[in-house]
Amino acid sequence: MAEVIWGLATSHVPSIGAAMDRGKTDDPAWKALFDGYAPARAWLAEHRPDVAVLVYNDHANGIDLDFVPTFGLGTAERYEVADEGFGRRPVPDVLGHPEFSFHLVESLVDEGFDLTVFQELAVDHGFTVPMSVWTPDPGDAWPCPVIPLLVNVIQYPQPTAARCYALGQALGRAIRSFPGDLTVGVLGTGGMSHQLAGTRAGFINPDFDAMWMEAVEKDPARLAALSREELIRQAGSEGIELIMWLVMRGAMDEQVTRVHSDYFVPASNTAAGIALFDNRTPTG
Amino acid sequence: MAEVIWGLATSHVPSIGAAMDRGKTDDPAWKALFDGYAPARAWLAEHRPDVAVLVYNDHANGIDLDFVPTFGLGTAERYEVADEGFGRRPVPDVLGHPEFSFHLVESLVDEGFDLTVFQELAVDHGFTVPMSVWTPDPGDAWPCPVIPLLVNVIQYPQPTAARCYALGQALGRAIRSFPGDLTVGVLGTGGMSHQLAGTRAGFINPDFDAMWMEAVEKDPARLAALSREELIRQAGSEGIELIMWLVMRGAMDEQVTRVHSDYFVPASNTAAGIALFDNRTPTG
Amino acid sequence: MSTPTGAGRLDLPGTPVFDGDTSRRGFRMNKLFMSLRDAAARERFLADEAAYCREFGLTAEQEKAVLARDWQAMIDLGGSIFYVYKLAMMDGRSMQYLGGVFTGMGEDDFLAAMRAGGRRDG
Amino acid sequence: MSTPTGAGRLDLPGTPVFDGDTSRRGFRMNKLFMSLRDAAARERFLADEAAYCREFGLTAEQEKAVLARDWQAMIDLGGSIFYVYKLAMMDGRSMQYLGGVFTGMGEDDFLAAMRAGGRRDG
Ligand SMILES: [Fe+3]
Numbered sequence: 001m002a003e004v005i006w007g008l009a010t011s012h013v014p015s016i017g018a019a020m021d022r023g024k025t026d027d028p029a030w031k032a033l034f035d036g037y038a039p040a041r042a043w044l045a046e047h048r049p050d051v052a053v054l055v056y057n058d059h060a061n062g063i064d065l066d067f068v069p070t071f072g073l074g075t076a077e078r079y080e081v082a083d084e085g086f087g088r089r090p091v092p093d094v095l096g097h098p099e100f101s102f103h104l105v106e107s108l109v110d111e112g113f114d115l116t117v118f119q120e121l122a123v124d125h126g127f128t129v130p131m132s133v134w135t136p137d138p139g140d141a142w143p144c145p146v147i148p149l150l151v152n153v154i155q156y157p158q159p160t161a162a163r164c165y166a167l168g169q170a171l172g173r174a175i176r177s178f179p180g181d182l183t184v185g186v187l188g189t190g191g192m193s194h195q196l197a198g199t200r201a202g203f204i205n206p207d208f209d210a211m212w213m214e215a216v217e218k219d220p221a222r223l224a225a226l227s228r229e230e231l232i233r234q235a236g237s238e239g240i241e242l243i244m245w246l247v248m249r250g251a252m253d254e255q256v257t258r259v260h261s262d263y264f265v266p267a268s269n270t271a272a273g274i275a276l277f278d279n280r281t282p283t284g
Numbered sequence: 285m286a287e288v289i290w291g292l293a294t295s296h297v298p299s300i301g302a303a304m305d306r307g308k309t310d311d312p313a314w315k316a317l318f319d320g321y322a323p324a325r326a327w328l329a330e331h332r333p334d335v336a337v338l339v340y341n342d343h344a345n346g347i348d349l350d351f352v353p354t355f356g357l358g359t360a361e362r363y364e365v366a367d368e369g370f371g372r373r374p375v376p377d378v379l380g381h382p383e384f385s386f387h388l389v390e391s392l393v394d395e396g397f398d399l400t401v402f403q404e405l406a407v408d409h410g411f412t413v414p415m416s417v418w419t420p421d422p423g424d425a426w427p428c429p430v431i432p433l434l435v436n437v438i439q440y441p442q443p444t445a446a447r448c449y450a451l452g453q454a455l456g457r458a459i460r461s462f463p464g465d466l467t468v469g470v471l472g473t474g475g476m477s478h479q480l481a482g483t484r485a486g487f488i489n490p491d492f493d494a495m496w497m498e499a500v501e502k503d504p505a506r507l508a509a510l511s512r513e514e515l516i517r518q519a520g521s522e523g524i525e526l527i528m529w530l531v532m533r534g535a536m537d538e539q540v541t542r543v544h545s546d547y548f549v550p551a552s553n554t555a556a557g558i559a560l561f562d563n564r565t566p567t568g
Numbered sequence: 569m570s571t572p573t574g575a576g577r578l579d580l581p582g583t584p585v586f587d588g589d590t591s592r593r594g595f596r597m598n599k600l601f602m603s604l605r606d607a608a609a610r611e612r613f614l615a616d617e618a619a620y621c622r623e624f625g626l627t628a629e630q631e632k633a634v635l636a637r638d639w640q641a642m643i644d645l646g647g648s649i650f651y652v653y654k655l656a657m658m659d660g661r662s663m664q665y666l667g668g669v670f671t672g673m674g675e676d677d678f679l680a681a682m683r684a685g686g687r688r689d690g
Numbered sequence: 691m692s693t694p695t696g697a698g699r700l701d702l703p704g705t706p707v708f709d710g711d712t713s714r715r716g717f718r719m720n721k722l723f724m725s726l727r728d729a730a731a732r733e734r735f736l737a738d739e740a741a742y743c744r745e746f747g748l749t750a751e752q753e754k755a756v757l758a759r760d761w762q763a764m765i766d767l768g769g770s771i772f773y774v775y776k777l778a779m780m781d782g783r784s785m786q787y788l789g790g791v792f793t794g795m796g797e798d799d800f801l802a803a804m805r806a807g808g809r810r811d812g
């Protein structure tokens with residue numbers, strides 16, 4: 001069986017990737033954010049999984065509004081890095097793991113999750129920025145194959161927080177039932193509080209973010225009970241992305257060990273958060 | 285509230301549409317099939333709904349294998365009839381009902397059905413043949429707006445029969461919760477037993493089809509319990525399409541009144557079936 | 569529409585919600601914005617913006633908003649911020665610039681507010 | 691693959707199951723078949739079938755199967771019957787013709803069997 005060894009929650013703000021690509025990580029506007037990543041990156045470098053699942057949303061780069069899947073899962077051998085308009089990020093393409101993908105698809109569809117299966121998909125900053133948060137200097141290749149799990153957070157109605165948490169729990173069961181010994185990392189991306197348009201643009205809610213950061217570790221069911229409207233009210237219209245953290249959290253055990261977390265405002269117009277959880281049974 | 289007034293199950297074999305488009309419905313090979321449609325068509329002509337939902341699958345015309353949605357729902361104002369290679373069928377485009385679609389999407393996503401929402405979709409014979417079975421001479425327009433509900437039946441793993449039946453039940457609740465007085469027809473399409481490829485090509489299972497025809501009226505839960513493997517074994521690799529009848533059936537009341545049904549072999553390589561159910565409470 | 573659907577039922581002041589109906593209204597305009605990821609498309613757009621808008625089937629109001637860079641109107645007419653932003657990027661505008669427009673604060677004050685920890689409700 | 695996935699776990703003799711792995715193997719070939727819905731594409735295909743196959747990135751085996759109209763091989767190499775059928779239609783072949791090929795019965799006997807109520811197992 002395969003085993004989830006860690007879960008990483010992180011914002012996926014494009015400017016975080018841009019700051020790295022342009023060598024600005026030591027600039028005053030950015031240094032504190034990247035310093036806050038360092039302990040997580042160090043731990044992750046010591047705990048490389050065999051495969052990862054990355055939960056994210058696309059931002060009008062890999063897919064369009066012709067069709068909006070609530071949940072999508074990739075089964076490709078390779079995912080190209082999208083050109084979002086001004087050249088692709090200087091990072092490697094993503095290698096997939098079709099066999100593992102097919103297993104996940106079958107398990108999840110059997111459990112009544114109505115996935116859209118992608119055989120071809122270009123991944124945008126929603127995917128590559130978390131990869132860079134995890135692995136700042138990938139060289140020619142990312143540390144392991146990674147499977148994209150797309151969530152619709154752009155077009156209302158998004159899946160409910162409860163549905164995302166349930167998907168995560170089913171994902172955990174699917175991973176554990178894989179007939180092969182693999183270690184697995186799971187990334188949940190997006191958030192934290194932010195709103196890009198409307199007179200409330202620039203809205204940040206540090207109290208809500210602090211509550212979320214605490215509860216995602218200890219009481220995710222509480223977060224899963226939040227309605228769409230409540231999430232948009234409390235976290236901003238784009239802060240609803242936080243539902244993707246619940247997919248990651250659902251795939252982990254009830255008890256997890258927090259390795260590191262940090263919070264930073266602003267990354268572009270967003271409150272950026274990182275939280276890394278160890279899912280291995282503590283040996284005492 | 286809106287109300288499901290009838291449910292129609294019918295095969296969607298392309299040659300049925302071709303026989304109509306070419307005026308061959310009186311040919312010896314076809315006459316019995318079309319005679320079998322007559323009572324259903326006469327009843328349907330007397331019971332025109334305000335809107336219909338048509339459950340079908342695409343056959344490499346409206347969508348490709350780049351992405352395969354388990355369930356898709358259209359929200360467009362108009363659905364073009366696809367050109368499947370040799371000119372589009374001489375039938376009208378389909379008008380949609382966006383407001384009703386948005387209501388269905390929101391209700392179904394709230395209930396945990398992970399729809400893919402289509403704003404643009406060309407509909408193929410899987411859709412237009414059932415429209416022609418219902419309405420042989422539409423003139424310039426079909427009898428009412430129709431909303432496409434796509435089901436993946438082509439690429440394994442298809443949704444389970446149980447999931448399709450559950451979707452239908454949720455669809456029924458969604459329809460009934462619409463804030464407006466509308467009468468609704470629901471069409472489930474595909475089947476009956478058939479297999480197109482492999483040494484078992486040409487396989488037809490009249491015993492299974494007869495069981496299905498009876499149970500879809502009186503004991504749909506029995507059909508919902510069938511596994512994918514059992515469905516393919518009993519109904520053939522393409523006969524698994526019958527799961528789409530369960531979406532229609534789920535949207536109706538527990539007790540329905542059979543108006544008419546018929547069974548015919550072969551339409552092309554397929555056992556063709558039709559079953560029409562009245563969902564209005566019998567007035568006694 | 570006589571019956572409230574989707575986000576029409578949400579009560580979220582100052583917060584546009586990109587729901588199905590909005591997405592339908594903005595569909596062609598958002599397609600135009602997405603096309604601007606391609607350098608050749610940007611050139612064609614800049615050579616004759618009005619013709620490019622007509623090619624994509626924008627409404628007159630949408631065309632006017634795009635030509636005037638009326639960012640608020642683009643949102644009101646069905647633009648998704650993630651799509652609208654592609655036009656802004658082409659113009660060399662940042663998300664902070666757009667925030668300055670949407671809030672009426674102007675870019676500098678908006679940026680200062682973000683650096684001070686972001687804006688609060690009320 | 692060392693571990694059975696998807697349809698590998700199904701035991702259905704004589705019944706190809708178009709699962710994810712099959713779909714992956716046949717992806718480019720199925721794309722080619724889908725392209726044949728367009729009259730101009732059919733013309734280009736017929737003018738130089740091998741070149742058209744290479745343009746779509748078919749494997750050598752797939753190209754050989756397409757050129758030879760080896761319908762069984764197309765299915766074995768990842769073709770979906772709904773896609774393969776688009777090539778057959780272009781050639782003026784019916785689903786009964788294909789049934790005759792897949793079963794080894796030939797078209798006439800296959801058609802007769804269908805008219806007699808279809809084939810049974812075993
Ligand atoms: Fe995002």
Ligand SMILES: [Fe+3]
Nearest residue numbers: 341410474525
């Ligand atoms: Fe079909």
